[in-house]
Amino acid sequence: MATLLHIDSSAFPSEASSSRAVTDAFRKTWQEQHPDGTVIYRDLAANPVPHITADAHTAGFADPAAHTPEQAAAFAARVKLIEEVEQADAVLIGAPMYNLTIPSTLKAWLDNVILFGRTAGEAPSAQGTPVTVVASRGGSYAPGTPKEGYEYVQNYLQAVLVDMLALDLDLIVPELTMAPHNPAMAELVPLFEASRDRALEDAAAKAKLLTTRLPA
Known part of the structure; x- marks a missing residue:
């Protein structure tokens, strides 16, 4: 049975x-394709994981x-998060842009999951696992836009998820999400709606596509 690790x-x-x-x-499409599968869900806003501590960090190299006792307790919490990644057949991450980068709660999760000699390094333990990231943002930071140089979400996650953890990254990028709420962006609402609809379609399509690569 397939296992999806879903992080919001x-x-x-x-x-x-x-x-x-x-x-x-x-996730809905995934569950339709894998009715007997498992979904491990973490809502980092409702239940944030601890920020990395000296005990949790040093325990990884000792x-x-x-x-x-402090190192053992802190490292056990890290190992639980790491094992969820290692046991997943696919990973789904919601990563909205806050102040040009990812939420601190997601950074805390990544800091716990990245462990050189296990999940990162010469032979990453989850290498090749497909990860789909929904990188939403209030404006547009696409190539050619005035804010292109301020795009620190995709660049950072590419470095961490691909270069360090060796996961197989696929991005979905809903843009202009502030358009319906900001009068100054009113003329961009149609572009927002198109981006939203495309993202929802892409999500369902990518979930179905993974079915051909993973166990039922």
Whole structure:
């Protein structure tokens, strides 16, 4: 049976979140394709994981037999998150842009999951696992736009998810999500609606496509 690890990080509930709407569409299609599969869900806004601590960090490079009680407890929490990635057949991440980058809750999750010698390094333990990222943003940072140089979400996640964890990254990018709420962006609402509809369609299509690559 296939296992999907679904991570949401939007601070907003589903009815007010563009990224959650798209990850929900992906997950719904996934579950239709894998009715007997497993979904491991983490809502990092509702239940944030701990930010990396000195004990959690140093424990990753020390002999477990030499761990202090504090290191052992902190590392056990990291290992649980790491094992969820390693056991997943596919990963789905909602990563809205906040102040030009990802939410701090998602950064905390990544800091816990990245462990050199296990998930990162010469032989990453989840290498090749497909990961679909919904990188929503209030404006547009596409090539050729005035804000192109401020795009730090896709660049960062490419470096972390692909270059470090060796996952197989696919991006869905709903843009201009602030257009319906900002009067100054009113003329961009049709472009927002087109981007939203395309993202929802892409989510369903990508979830179906993974069916051909993964166990039923």
